[in-house]
Amino acid sequence: MTTADTRPAAGAWPLENAVFSAALLAHRLPWTDAPARALGLHALTREGAVRHLLAHLHRTRSGRPVRLSTPFGSFLVPLTRADTAGLLAAAGRKGALGPAAGFTAGGRRHGLHPHTPLPPEAVPPSDGLAARIAEDLDGVVAARRGDGTLDPERWRSAMLRLARRVVVGADADRDSLLSEVLTATAAAAGSRTYESRNAALHRRLAPYLAADPDPDTPAGRLAAAGHDPDEAVPALAHTLAVVSEAAVTTALQALALYAAGPDAADPGAARPDAAHPDVADAAAAAVRRALDHYPPVAAAVHPVRAAFTWEGLAVAEGTEILAAPARLNAPDPADDGRQEAGGPADGQPSPLCGAPAGCTAGGFAALVAGEIVRGIRAVAHPVLISPQLTPDRLPYELAPDTVLVALTPADPTGRTGAAPSDGRVAVGTSAAVPRSAHGYSPASYGALARTSADRLDRQAESLAACAAHTGWNGGEAGERFRLVLLAHADRCAKAAADVRGAARALAD
Incomplete structure (x- = not known):
């Protein structure tokens, strides 16, 4: 009426x-x-x-x-x-x-x-978050493939472990079954099997709340605030679900946007150096834009x-x-299809769970995703291999299984892969090309080839610097070794030029 x-x-x-x-x-x-x-x-x-x-x-x-x-x-x-x-x-x-x-x-x-709303008092402070996830991020960087790219399966398992650590506590670090039960429960939402799977999830989570959980996690803060377990466990399950999604999916998309350039992650902003404090702001902006354009709940x-x-x-x-x-x-x-910059505003439906008016757990999840991007950028330089992103015309979709990011070393000055000046040879990862996979275009391999060519150039510089060391001046053997090193440096430089030419051909 x-x-x-x-x-x-x-x-x-x-x-x-x-x-x-x-x-x-x-x-x-x-x-x-x-x-x-x-x-x-x-x-x-x-x-x-x-x-x-x-x-x-x-x-x-x-x-x-x-x-x-x-x-x-x-x-x-x-x-x-x-x-x-x-x-x-x-x-x-x-x-x-x-x-x-x-x-x-x-x-x-x-x-x-x-x-399920997470009480505001259950959100831990952000001060110690970087230290809590540093170990997991170090493992991600160390476990990249021979060509420097992130392995999707290892990324997923590491991010799920990270989510369990920051939401439930270190005791849940190795409890991969908890994440499996959570994934199965979320997939069954709306079906007849949901209630039984949800009950199994609650049984898996309840012991962590009862076992003096870490006070710097939502589990510990819920327990310290004296919330009834029947209310605390659903809120904790929901928080773990959105943080896991943000860590596995949104953080990878944000890393791709960050690697694509400052205009893709945060239009109008300048790219900061690795040691500059604005790295944190740039990482947060990349997460906001990822959630804005590619929300898990579109x-x-x-x-x-x-x-x-x-x-x-x-x-x-x-x-x-x-x-x-x-x-x-x-x-x-x-x-003409160009999309404006921005991010999910306060009061908007949650991009992570579909809540009609925002979600406290979703805000915490976005913070975790931002710390993941910032933490990786602090120790490595991300290079986007696939797909090719144009900052002023982002694709309508960015499926995580199509994102291929490589990590190259970064030194404290913000330069990547700098050759040492003390005569040491900088040995990096090999330049093996990954096996062909669905969705990888020739241009994607062209980007990977350019990265490999840059690595070969750095190796040539490193070998030349080693040959220039005064330690070889002591005798005939040293001079012979110097000639060998210079010959290897020359071969690396020529290989870099050939690979760079192949990269141009693939990109055309």
Whole structure:
């Protein structure tokens, strides 16, 4: 029932509904984007069509939420980030929302791990976070492959271990089964097996809360605050879920954005040196942009269980609100697909769990992801191998399994791979090229080849510096060794030139 001051949302025109539905259906056919991408017509891709349609609706409907009808349901769709936050916040204050469901780009629904608020007093201070994760980050850097790239499986296992350490405590460091149970529980959300798996997760977590947990973790702070275990365990499980997701996925995406250049991670900002204090700010900016453009929960459906009114808009019981803030980055099709900088603002739906009005655990997870990027940058220089990112036109998707990042050594001055000046030979990792994998383009191997050529140049400089050491001046044998070292240096320099030429050919 409406009054003169309230009215229901306007519906989209049939053709607008058809375009939106076709774009969703096209996501189930991966090849449909190939012709448009080959021609550079980003507006005709599946994701481009959705974003440009939403921008069109924003112009033609005065920015007000609109009702879209699709084969997957009828949705009330807010067309701005502010309206998304305001609409869901108003519904939340009235207790009108039911549990949210994830909504894929192809229109499929999936369960979400239920949002359980983490009390603000349970969030540990950030002061000691870097020291707590340093050991795990050292292991990640040491375990990179022969070509310097991060191994996806080792990255995942290390990040899950890191998440258990900072959320539950050092006692959970080796409890990989805890992460396995958590993953299985999250995957079962919304299914008949969820309750039994969730009970198993609670049984796995409860002993950590009862065993005097580390006071610098959410588990320890929940226990110290005297929270009832029946309330503390769900909050701890939710925190572990979002921190694990941020560490495994968001931190890797942020590392790729950081490696792509300052304009990709934080447009308008200058790239800091490794020893500069602004490294932390740049890392945090990269995480914010990763969450902004590639949120783990890109879209969520919020069912309305009780009618309410928001800014003159009457929302009836049974309505489903489709919140997709990540698709509202480009408000005007005239920008040709370029996306604005920014990050999830306070009060926006959580990009990590789909909570309608932010998530304390999600904020802590973003902090952890930022410390991961900052910690890796402090000891190594990230080089993005795949995919190739253009800072002013980021791709609509950045799947973690397509990200390939190499880490090269960094010295305290911020220079990477500097040759020693004391005659020592700097022996780095080998330049073996990884096996061919789906999604690696010739340009990706070109970037890897350039990195290998740089490493060969540094090795040549190191060998020449070693040959110049005065210790070889003592006799004939020393002079012979000097000639051998200089010959090796010459071969390394020639190899670097050849590899660099191959890299140019691959990049063309």
